[in-house]
Amino acid sequence: MRAILSTAPGGPETLVLETVADPxxxxxxxxxxxxxxxxxxxDTLIIEDRYQFKPQRPFSPGGELSGVVEALGEGAAxxxxxxxxxxxxxxxxxxxxLAVPAASLMKIPDRMDFATAAALTMTYGTSYYAxxxxxxxxxxxxxxxxxxxxxxxxxxVELGKAMGARVVAGVSSVDKAAFAxxxxxxxxxxxxxxxxxxxxxxxxxxxxxxxxxxxxxxVVYDAVGGAYCEPALRAMNWDGRYLVVGFPAGIPxxxxxxxxxxxxxxxxxxxxAAVMRxxxxxxxxxxxxxxxxxxxxxxxxxxRRYPLEHAGxxxxxxxxxxxxxxxxxxxxx
Numbered sequence: 438m439r440a441i442l443s444t445a446p447g448g449p450e451t452l453v454l455e456t457v458a459d460p461x462x463x464x465x466x467x468x469x470x471x472x473x474x475x476x477x478x479x480d481t482l483i484i485e486d487r488y489q490f491k492p493q494r495p496f497s498p499g500g501e502l503s504g505v506v507e508a509l510g511e512g513a514a515x516x517x518x519x520x521x522x523x524x525x526x527x528x529x530x531x532x533x534x535l536a537v538p539a540a541s542l543m544k545i546p547d548r549m550d551f552a553t554a555a556a557l558t559m560t561y562g563t564s565y566y567a568x569x570x571x572x573x574x575x576x577x578x579x580x581x582x583x584x585x586x587x588x589x590x591x592x593x594v595e596l597g598k599a600m601g602a603r604v605v606a607g608v609s610s611v612d613k614a615a616f617a618x619x620x621x622x623x624x625x626x627x628x629x630x631x632x633x634x635x636x637x638x639x640x641x642x643x644x645x646x647x648x649x650x651x652x653x654x655x656v657v658y659d660a661v662g663g664a665y666c667e668p669a670l671r672a673m674n675w676d677g678r679y680l681v682v683g684f685p686a687g688i689p690x691x692x693x694x695x696x697x698x699x700x701x702x703x704x705x706x707x708x709x710a711a712v713m714r715x716x717x718x719x720x721x722x723x724x725x726x727x728x729x730x731x732x733x734x735x736x737x738x739x740x741r742r743y744p745l746e747h748a749g750x751x752x753x754x755x756x757x758x759x760x761x762x763x764x765x766x767x768x769x770x
């Protein structure tokens with residue numbers, strides 16, 4: 438089979454396409470013929486050895502996939518050969534076939550295509566876990582989403598609206614503002630690309646407060662980090678919840694006196710670890726997401742598709758932070 442492999446630490450240019458032996462499913466495993474792979478920000482980190490997990494090389498990037506069960510190992514249960522499924526292996530998905538624990542597979546709704554299935558789990562799973570389980574967001578609250586045009590960001594915009602919030606999108610361009618509004622954002626704030634100096638941070642805080650209105654944001658979903666953190670923190674309401682999701686602009690060091698003055702909670706969002714610790718809660722959340730999709734209230738917005746042999750270009754496009762919505766690698770029709 439063909440496989441995209443990381444053989445040495447580095448950027449997307451270090452990835453190679455090789456032919457390797459087909460895997461065989463072990464005990465309790467299912468062999469999945471991969472159809473599509475969602476590309477996510479951790480893919481840009483893991484190949485550079487900058488992610489929380491550092492798999493042994495050679496390995497394939499790709500944290501989520503959709504495909505068809507092709508074979509079952511001894512003792513595998515819960516799925517059958519021919520089932521259309523989603524898997525979230527964390528890495529290893531940019532291949533034509535992958536063996537995964539059968540118990541970890543989720544069946545794809547009948548009307549959902551493979552690309553949509555591959556684009557759903559990590560971004561919407563992260564954002565739903567963040568808003569529902571970590572922020573405990575309530576209808577009528579105000580949500581600020583930083584990085585609102587990216588994969589997890591646009592998912593947070595859609596889910597925020599589906600959960601009854603007023604949503605303000607923070608983005609870095611006019612096109613991204615239009616994209617976020619089309620996904621349901623009530624307002625959009627365009628901020629300059631970082632790094633921001635102190636005057637720019639103060640100006641951004643004023644812009645955010647104006648767009649948020651009232652007493653500010655009840656929930657901040659921060660998928661950007663860096664110098665954008667403090668202005669957002671200053672624009673929060675009393676008893677607000679600040680969700681720490683990602684750091685493409687760098688790891689911030691917010692002044693903690695602001696959390697005291699507004700009784701704000703800073704809340705970490707590590708969806709991958711939460712899935713492993715509580716698979717039953719994850720399954721329940723995914724059932725909710727499938728229902729919201731079936732009702733037409735969420736829709737993965739796939740902006741670019743790349744064939745397997747150009748997977749490195751897909752990861753590079755995501756790392757450049759210009760893509761809107763989701764990028765998908767297609768492995769087979």
